[in-house]
Amino acid sequence: MIGILIKLNDRPDIIFENGTFYGGLHCGECLSIFEKNIGWVPVRLEFTDDWVLVDGNRAKTFPIPYGDHVKV
Template identity: 45%
Template sequence: MAQKTGALIFDETADRYDIRFDLNDYYGGLHCGDCFEVFVRGKWKPTRMEYGNNWYLVGVRASDLNGLRVRI
């Protein structure tokens, strides 16, 4: 299966992050443990979504996840 590239967005109605691929094309909501890659410092880095006091990406330091480029 080919990977799709999109941007992380926070879905306030579901209280979780989602990936937006196009205007009306979404992943469907991310859950703890979901693995994907994020584009940071000019390269793709494998990570996974987790929740503690707030949502975060393992191994990625970012104060705001909205808009980060990801592929899954």
């Protein structure tokens, strides 16, 4: 399912096209995020000082790009 990554109640969540929510993401959950010029990139959610995504292809950590499309 494809949705938009949002922050809800201090936790990342996904809102889907039909208006339903994923229900809150947790550490270690895997999903794919759509990056322009690249396509779908597999990532894992983690918490350090704040919520971050870990890019499985490049072993890179980056802040969560709220508002981007994700696929679970």
